[in-house]
Amino acid sequence: MKKENLYDKLIEYRDSGIYPFHMPGHKRRDRLFHGMNIDPYEIDITEIDGFDNLHNAEYLIKDAMNEVSDFFGTKKSWYLVNGSTSGILCAIFASANVGDTALIARNCHKSVYNAAEIRGLKAKYLYPDYIEEYDMFGGYDPNKIREILEEKPEVKVVLLTSPTYEGVISNIKEIADIAHDNNCVLIVDEAHGAHLGFNDKLPVAAYQCGADIVIESAHKTLSAMTQTAFLHVMGDKVDIRKIEKYLSVFQTSSPSYVLMASLYNCVANLKKNGVVKQNRQIECIDKFLQKTKGLRNLQIFTEDNIGKNSIFAYDKTKIIIGIKTNIIDGNILMNILREKYCFEMEMASLKYVVAITSMEDDEKAIMKLAEALIDIDKELELIYGNEKQLKKIPKDIFIKEREQKLLLAEAEKTEGEYIKFDESEGKVSLEYIYLYPPGSPIITPGEVITAEIIKAVEYYKERKLNVIGAKENIIKVAKRGLHKNRW
Numbered sequence: 001m002k003k004e005n006l007y008d009k010l011i012e013y014r015d016s017g018i019y020p021f022h023m024p025g026h027k028r029r030d031r032l033f034h035g036m037n038i039d040p041y042e043i044d045i046t047e048i049d050g051f052d053n054l055h056n057a058e059y060l061i062k063d064a065m066n067e068v069s070d071f072f073g074t075k076k077s078w079y080l081v082n083g084s085t086s087g088i089l090c091a092i093f094a095s096a097n098v099g100d101t102a103l104i105a106r107n108c109h110k111s112v113y114n115a116a117e118i119r120g121l122k123a124k125y126l127y128p129d130y131i132e133e134y135d136m137f138g139g140y141d142p143n144k145i146r147e148i149l150e151e152k153p154e155v156k157v158v159l160l161t162s163p164t165y166e167g168v169i170s171n172i173k174e175i176a177d178i179a180h181d182n183n184c185v186l187i188v189d190e191a192h193g194a195h196l197g198f199n200d201k202l203p204v205a206a207y208q209c210g211a212d213i214v215i216e217s218a219h220k221t222l223s224a225m226t227q228t229a230f231l232h233v234m235g236d237k238v239d240i241r242k243i244e245k246y247l248s249v250f251q252t253s254s255p256s257y258v259l260m261a262s263l264y265n266c267v268a269n270l271k272k273n274g275v276v277k278q279n280r281q282i283e284c285i286d287k288f289l290q291k292t293k294g295l296r297n298l299q300i301f302t303e304d305n306i307g308k309n310s311i312f313a314y315d316k317t318k319i320i321i322g323i324k325t326n327i328i329d330g331n332i333l334m335n336i337l338r339e340k341y342c343f344e345m346e347m348a349s350l351k352y353v354v355a356i357t358s359m360e361d362d363e364k365a366i367m368k369l370a371e372a373l374i375d376i377d378k379e380l381e382l383i384y385g386n387e388k389q390l391k392k393i394p395k396d397i398f399i400k401e402r403e404q405k406l407l408l409a410e411a412e413k414t415e416g417e418y419i420k421f422d423e424s425e426g427k428v429s430l431e432y433i434y435l436y437p438p439g440s441p442i443i444t445p446g447e448v449i450t451a452e453i454i455k456a457v458e459y460y461k462e463r464k465l466n467v468i469g470a471k472e473n474i475i476k477v478a479k480r481g482l483h484k485n486r487w
């Protein structure tokens, strides 16, 4: 059999006719350079005279970034060419010093954990609410944040994810007030919400609610190329010089002008017709929601969930297809959608599948997705009772508070040994274990492994979810017993 190669595989996918309900938000349609058929190689340069410098922007790039700030109404905005990942690292380094305490949402992306570890922060975790019906993260309870900050006045930074991968938005306004009353900087990872902030038919963006630093992936839901993102600053709690210093630390010294040009055109297009296009997208989603209202075995997550589980608002451009029956799981549904209906989805969890829509989507494809779901729903109805039930999922495993014996940075320095994961109960992990996507950890270095965690991880593997960590049933744990609990 011929060995696959990366390039051919991409071309094969391009030509496959499979419709992308996944990132990037441009959906690989020829819109990047104003619909002009430009070969990216033709404009691929790095800093040469006359083209400005991302790390010391004075004219072309500075003007372009000012346009971002004008459009979104921020105090200052920057282009990022190393994804939101680089923006998150930069935001944390610019707002917390070595040894500072940060309150970090437990469902944060791994870049947040990496930043906390390499900055040597004392990271206290904030657990979000849990939506049992979907086995999914809810929002953050402002009261819980208030309690923690009052109990721990040493916290300097609060970092949350909103919207989540699934579009759940927390009450950022209230949380910002609480954070500021306690002298904290509020950083919001809005990687999944770059399309918010300019259309009142969608929830407002975090920078409009009092957050101090907001990071957004332009490639996830807007039309810019993969790796592009924005970092926005509001208010006067943030040292701009420090932001610029760390942007240079965490980003390449040869930023791609192709990526920056795609950011430029993305913003220019938003200014020109962003609202019109987004209104069209929203109308289309509303039709989809109307059409799928009668599903019985599947269910679409909607704005009806607002007000429960600390969900303050919901971004309906994400389509979350929940599975009510126990005959199939997210992976099985994702495979059916791919193989029978030619849709590639963004991700599958045990109880739901995520489709990402953007302004570049084809309305017909969204309607066809609705028809496919109605079809699958009927089929599930027919086979109900005759099919083997899947084992019950391990409930709320992600939001159970863990016993934390070491800080992330301490765990890195702790002497470890490799043991069998299924025999690691009671040991202190020196590794992460997470599902990717979405990339929030089941266990972090420094936490005690429980029997429940071992069982859950084995279950995820059995159900073919993408488990990262504890590879080949081996995990690195602390060699000696540790008695002290960190909090």
Ligand SMILES: Cc1ncc(COP(=O)(O)O)c(C=O)c1O
Binding pocket: 082, 083, 084, 085, 086, 108, 109, 111, 161, 164, 165, 189, 191, 192, 217, 227, 228, 229, 438, 439
């Ligand atoms: C919540 C969240 N934050 C940050 C990131 C990192 O974004 P990027 O891929 O732009 O570096 C991701 C990536 O999936 C994410 O899901």
